[in-house]
Amino acid sequence: MLISQQVLERPVAGVRPFALTALRHPKVSTLLADHRVLLADLLDGLGSPLHVVLPEVFEENVARLRQAFAESGATADILFAKKANKAGCYVRSAAALGIGVDVASAPELVKALAGGVPGHRIGISGPEKDDALLALAVQHGCLVAVASVSELRRLAATARTAGRQASVLLRARTAGQSGSRFGLSPAERTAAVGLCGELADHVRLRGFSFHLGGYSAAERAAAANEMIEHCLDARRRGCPTAELVDIGGGLPVRYVDPRLWSEFLAQNEPAHYHADKHFKDFYPYGGQTAVEAVRAIMAHPVDGAESLSAKAARTGIRFLVEPGRALLDQTGFTLFRVQQVDDRRATDGYAILTVAGSSFCLSEQWFNSDYLPDPLLLSPGPAADEVFPACVAGSTCLESDLVTWRKIGFPRPVRRGDHLVYLNTAGYQMDSNESPFHDAALPLKAALWLGDGDGPPRWRLDGI
Structure with a gap:
């Protein structure tokens, strides 16, 4: 059974000061309500902080996203953006479900292959990839997104040496991205398509991709429509296999109730943060869900009236999508042990x-x-x-080491030895910026499975 966004527990606004309570998946609620002793034992035994990852929820997210594309009338292949989390359990789940993985380095590619994902389901992204990564990609039949003419020539030379034909996406700048450092300019794209025709024995042009920041469905649909036109032009120029449009990632995640998020933005001010810290920008924690975004992108009208999905179907275009955060929604949380409480309520x-x-x-x-x-x-x-209002600091010697700058209203005074849990941290939070500063060990990950709920959760260290 697919888990609908509507079954997530929604907080009640105004329960306490500074409340911005995270939505919770039922499995997360079960763990926090019924298995606190297990979580405490894992934290005490494996060290603080500890990341808990939930591959079962990842698998539900894949099913929901597949269904969203199917209901939109689009044919789409999913590549999990591995950069969003290094946990091996997600790659193994991807392999079991038959989806692909997007990687941008040789170590990521090796781990994807070791996790059971075949090379033809692996996409290689990133600008100006090194020779070792290109060689591995060619050897395993991966789909390589090429961002420059020079890189295309290097890839063709690698494929010629290996006696193989490399599969290629050309990464193009969109009409509104003239200043971007990513992708081919219009003139470079024209030259690259011609070069694919000249080097057809060594490279096979499969389609086009683009890089786009932000979460605008209209902008992503417009960019995808440009790529469809590039595919049609490439076919006319002798590249008949140009049939893929990679719309990238950029699918949002809803962390908190939208009404609560709006109330937070309306009352937010520097006084709510340690040292009156001012932030210019936040992730849209109460915005669209990934499923809502997919529907909006695919239904968006292009060329005047036709929806993007309808045009893709009419022209024989298949989509690729590279969600990272969206597939990791609700699939993990992070535990910390409190080792000091500096009670400044009387003064600050x-x-x-x-x-x-x-x-x-x-x-x-x-x-x-x-x-x-x-x-x-x-x-x-x-x-x-x-x-009990408090912010949360890290244990390094850096003045700026605040895990949470915002003052949180805890339900009782926090004590040394208490455990804190940060919800929904699997997407880009757990390990994108981890560091062995002060020679500290990198946090471990414990993968948990609840199964049908009849027995205790199973767990193991990720990677073991």
Whole structure:
């Protein structure tokens, strides 16, 4: 049974100050309600912070996304963007479900192959890939997104040496991206298509891709439509296998209830953060879901009236999509142990909790932003009459090492040894920016399976 977004638990606004409560998948709710002892034992035994990953939820997300494309009338192949999380369990799930993986380095490619994903289901992205990555890609029949004419020539030479034909996507700049460092300009794209025809014994042009920031369905649909036109032009110029349009990732995730998110934005101000910290931008935590975005992109009218999916079907175009965060929605959370409480309520009005770990373990700081969904106090204890306001600091010597700058209203005073849980951290938060600063060990990941719920959860260290 597919899990609908509507079954996620929704918080009630105004329960306590600073409340921005994260949505929870039922499996996450079950773990937090019924298996706290197991989670505490794992944290104590494996160290703080500890990342818990849930491949069963990943598999549900794949099914939901597949269904969204099918219901939109589009033919689409899914490539999981491995950069969003390094956990091997997600790659193994991708292999079992028959979806692909998008990688951008030789180590990522090796891990995808080792996880059971065949080469023809692996996409290689990234600008100006090195010779070792190109050689591996050719050897295993991967689909290579080429971003320059020089890279295309190097790939063709690699394929010639290997006695193989490389599968190629040409990564093109969209009409509104003249200043982008990614992709081929119109003149370069024209030259690259001609070169694919000249080097047809060594490269096979499969289609086009693009890089696009942000979450605008209209912009992504317009860019995809440009790529369809590029495919049609390439066919006319002697490349009949140009049939793929890679729309990239950029599918949003909803972390909190949209109404609560709107209320947060309306009242947000620097006084709500440690040291009156000011942030210019946040991830749209209460925006669209990935399924809603897919429907909007595929239904968007192009060329005046026809929907993008209808035009693709009419012209024999298949889509590729490279979701990372969207497939990792609700598939993991992060546990921290509190190792100090600096209660400054009498002077500053809030406390500073220092946890075993650092802000490198949640990567939103990388984007000069704050991870906004409230951390939960996992350790048991009766609620107090008033909330306990506190921000959360890391245990490094850096003044800026704040895991959460925002002052959180905890239901009771937090104590040394308590456990905090940050929800929905699998997508880009867990390990995009991790660091062995101070010679600290990198956090471990524990993969958990709840199964049908009749027995206790199974777990193992990821990668073991």
